[in-house]
């Protein structure tokens with residue numbers, strides 16, 4: 622299977638259900654881009670687990686910080702993004718304070734549907750298109766760790782919803798610009814991350830269809846994360862089954878045989894879900910192995926970065 626070259630898009634978003642590995646994949650992809658010499662910005666949107674902290678002791682917040690060679694990270698919160706955005710428009714801090722830090726105004730803004738998502742996407746848009754004084758792009762890559770779906774779908778839908786609802790004004794212009802970037806397959810790619818399990822697979826199939834057909838976003842590939850490597854061939858599986866019926870319960874072998882069977886069942890189950898994923902769509906599927914390291918460890922990111930570099934090359 623050939624994979625689309627994510628490395629030649631400037632704006633790459635990782636989306637998917639909660640807990641499937643979005644943060645891990647976004648950080649790994651960003652790391653592999655940086656190792657190729659690209660100036661890369663990893664944007665975490667209102668994240669609870671900040672993968673960027675795995676790169677060292679530096680805490681990442683709303684300031685852009687270098688966390689590795691060529692690799693920069695920022696954590697975007699709606700509050701900070703809103704402030705930056707408002708300051709960009711209002712220019713004057715004093716007015717910002719008077720307007721946005723007003724208790725009534727800020728509690729009103731908190732509940733405007735979609736505004737948080739729009740300002741966070743607006744910040745991602747700003748960096749994906751940011752140029753220096755000489756007109757050169759500041760970032761070769763902007764990698765976004767998107768919020769989990771349901772939230773994620775809402776998040777990506779917002780620019781389209783806004784442009785469908787209103788047709789002029791500041792918010793319309795902003796949403797239109799973001800939507801044009803999101804829909805542009807030359808600059809943007811959406812990678813959908815999933816586990817080979819029932820709920821994530823079904824949600825991924827639905828999400829991919831919605832993103833492609835309804836929203837016209839360039840879904841480049843599905844990444845099936847944490848896949849177990851098969852350990853036994855058919856002959857060996859038969860041998861395990863036979864041996865299980867023959868050994869006594871208190872045999873030293875019982876535990877080993879149970880473990881072998883359990884592992885094999887997991888592999889079979891994952892392979893069945895991968896088949897469903899292949900049958901239900903024409904998207905390229907990249908399999909990333911399960912790595913036996915501490916959870917949320919840099920070792921996983923390092924391994925996955927190498928996998929991406931190897932499989933997503935031109």
Ligand SMILES: Nc1ncnc2c1ncn2[C@@H]1O[C@H](COP(=O)(O)OP(=O)(O)OP(=O)(O)O)[C@@H](O)[C@H]1O
Nearest residue numbers: 639640641642643644645769847910911912916917
């Ligand atoms: N390929 C892998 N092998 C082993 N462990 C993994 C792998 N990918 C992710 N993990 C682990 O699974 C856990 C969940 O991953 P991660 O935080 O990236 O998911 P997420 O989709 O960002 O979750 P959330 O929706 O909560 O933000 C983490 O502890 C991570 O270290």
Ligand SMILES: [Mg+2]
Nearest residue numbers: 643644668670
């Ligand atoms: Mg995450």
